[in-house]
Amino acid sequence: QPVPPPPPDTMPKPQGPELRKYMDKRINVKLNGKRTVAGVLRGYDQFMNIVVESTEEGGTGAQLGIAVIRGNSIIQIECLD
Numbered sequence: 149q150p151v152p153p154p155p156p157d158t159m160p161k162p163q164g165p166e167l168r169k170y171m172d173k174r175i176n177v178k179l180n181g182k183r184t185v186a187g188v189l190r191g192y193d194q195f196m197n198i199v200v201e202s203t204e205e206g207g208t209g210a211q212l213g214i215a216v217i218r219g220n221s222i223i224q225i226e227c228l229d
Contacts, residue, residue, distance in 0.1 A: 164194035165219075170227050175200070177217060178224040183207075185215060186228065195219045 167189065176186045177200065184206030191199035196219030203212040 165192060165196045167192045167196075167198070167225070170225065173227055173229040176206075176226040176228055177222060178226075179217070179221050180223060181221075185212065185217070187212075187215065190214075193219075196222060198222070198225075 170189045171191075173189060174186065175189050176184060177198070178184050185200065185203050186206065187200035187203035189198060190201045198217050198219070200215045200217060201213075203215040204210065205212055
């Protein structure tokens with residue numbers, strides 16, 4: 149006998165973060181460990197990992213260049229533009 153097909157997927161599909169409106173804009177990112185960085189958002193994924201260009205670290209003002217920040221370390225993102 150043929151096996152019946154599985155029931156239609158009733159779970160909603162997971163959506164990524166709504167960061168498209170912040171693309172190519174200057175952002176300030178608050179990270180765990182009381183750290184902050186600021187720079188231009190250049191990319192992100194469904195896990196809220198982000199790529200920030202022209203990045204500088206808050207407090208020290210150190211120039212970091214391009215930074216890839218893991219989503220699980222992000223507490224808050226603020227648009228500065």
